[in-house]
Amino acid sequence: MPVRSATPRRWGPATTVLIGYAAAVGSGFALLSLPVAKAGPGAAAPLDALFTSISAVSVTGLVTVGTAEHWTVFGQAVILLLVQVGGLGIMTLASLIGLAVARKLSLGSKLTTSAETQGVGIADVRRFITGAIAVSLAVEAIGALLLTAWFATAGGFPPARSLWYGVFHAVSAFNNAGFTILPRGLIPFVGDPVVCLVLSALVLIGSLGFPVLDELRRFPRTPLRWSMNTRLVLWGTAVLTVTGTVFITAVEWARAATFGPLDWPVKLLAGFFQAAQTRSGGFATVDVGRLDGATLIVMDVLMFIGGGPAGTAGGIKLTTFGVLFFILVAEMRGRTAVNVFGKRLSRAVHRQAITVSLVAVGAIVASTIALALLSDEPVDRLAFEAVSAFATAGLSTGLTGDLPPAAQGLLLLLMFAGRLGPILLASALAVRVRPLTYEFPKERPIIG
Known part of the structure; x- marks a missing residue:
């Protein structure tokens, strides 16, 4: 008779993450389904409660009902808690998965991983997690203080409401969630530099990812010690934000439906704000549904790329896009190796970046066809919603609430x-290296 092992079964990192997020979504759904969570009589519709719960845990910000008018303060507090749990969970769990991956590699690979991440190894799990939580809470607290003071003075809101608005939007912005509980949203603040710049700063900081923030804290004046990951994220954030600002501002400058009626300083501020939100922020100070089609396409691309890994932003990540860009440059120059900032990329990284990107493209294309x-x-509007949902950006042309339940x-x-x-997917690709004991003969198809 076989003897069963007394050792309890241990779930892998992927299973643990899925179960944890499913539990968070289920808890949020149950709380938002209570009558006390919905403004007015009765309870929220099951689909609205489930949609909002998943949107909050995944820090997306897409909604089927207005957050300010549909939910009570209790319901809004539940959403805020889900956003905080989702944001912290992504940062900490993504870091833990990276460490779990390193634990499964050989000793030489562990040492290489530790060197590439500036000393982040297996022994640094506690520092990684506590650091992520400390950074999150500190940045959110600073943002909440600034927004609260501004809402109470320039906004003219009562002190208690100003505090609630400040805390809610600071947490929502840093976690790149895009939920707003202001009665008219952020459109009335299109020309308010304090609100726009504070929210943009919180979104951009959160989108960098904790590994980048940790290196900037440890080596603020020694860029030569920054890892390839940090350099790719910082350069990518700067280039894409500037490029997005210039393009959006130029296209919408004279359009009467968007930037046309605004003064030129406000146009620049609005262009920068919308470009920053494509990192996965989800806020909008103009009606996204009235933007030009070319603007929507560019925003699709920026949302698809997203922010840094192990952060609160979505998308395929700036590092993945950076790897693809340098692969393209190397191929066009006829190089046999891909070099980035003085370091050579492993061919396994090439395959991982291509796989993640193609899977993401396939998911968005198939979803857009299904929505159509x-x-x-x-x-074009449906594609925008699909990209925004997959990239957890939360920007919407206004279609989400009007779509049929299946959509x-x-x-x-x-x-x-x-x-x-x-x-x-990235963690699975990193650990599932199965070298073949044989090779097939080589042959090259015609490309192009």
Whole structure:
């Protein structure tokens, strides 16, 4: 008779993350389904409660009902808690997965990983996690103080409401969630430099990722000690934010439906704000549904790229895009190796970046086709919603609440897959290295 092992079964990192996020979504759904969470009589519709819960845990910000008018203070507090749990969970769990991956590698690979990440190794788990939480809470506290003071003075809101607005939007911005509880949203603040710049700063800082923030804290004046990851994220953030600002401002400058009626300083501020939100912020100071089609396409690309790894932003990540860019440069120059900032990229990284990108493209294309079959809305608007959901950006042209339940269910799945998919896929590719004991003969097809 076989003897069963007394050792309890241990779940892998991917399973643990999925179970944890499913539990958070289920808890949020149960709380938001209570009558006390909904403004007015009765309880929230099950689909609205589930959609909001997943949107909050995945720090996306897409909604089927208005956050300010549909939910009570209790409901808004539940959403805020889900956003905080989702944001901290992504930062800490993504870091833990990276360390779990390193633990499965050989000793030589562990040492290489430790050197590449400036000393982040297995023994640094506690410092990594406590550091992520400390940075998150500190940045959110500073943002909340600034916003609270401004809402109470320039905004003219009562002190208690100003504090609630300040805390809610600081947490929502740093976690790149995009939820707002202001009665008219952020459109009335399109020309307010304090609100726009503070929220943009919180979004950009959160999108960098904790590994980058940790290195900037440890080596603020020695860029030569920054890892390739940090350099790719910083350069990518700067280039894409500037490029997005210039393009959005130029295209929308004279359009009467968007930037046309604004003074030129406000136009520059609005252009920068919308470009920063494509890092996965999700806020908007103009009606996104009225933006030019070319602007929406560029925002699609920026949302698809997203922010840094192990942060609160979504997308395929700036590092993945950076790797693809340098692979393209190397191929065009006829180089046999891909070099980035004085370091050579492993060919395994090439394959991982290509795989993650193609899977993401496939998911968005298939989802857009499905949305087009389920809805009669314009395809460019549906594609924008699909990219925003998968990239957990939260920007919307206003279609989400009007889509049929089946289409909303598809966006719901996209948000969950978009938040966890790239992280889990990248970690799985990193540990599943299975060298073959044989090789087939080589042959080259015609390319191009």
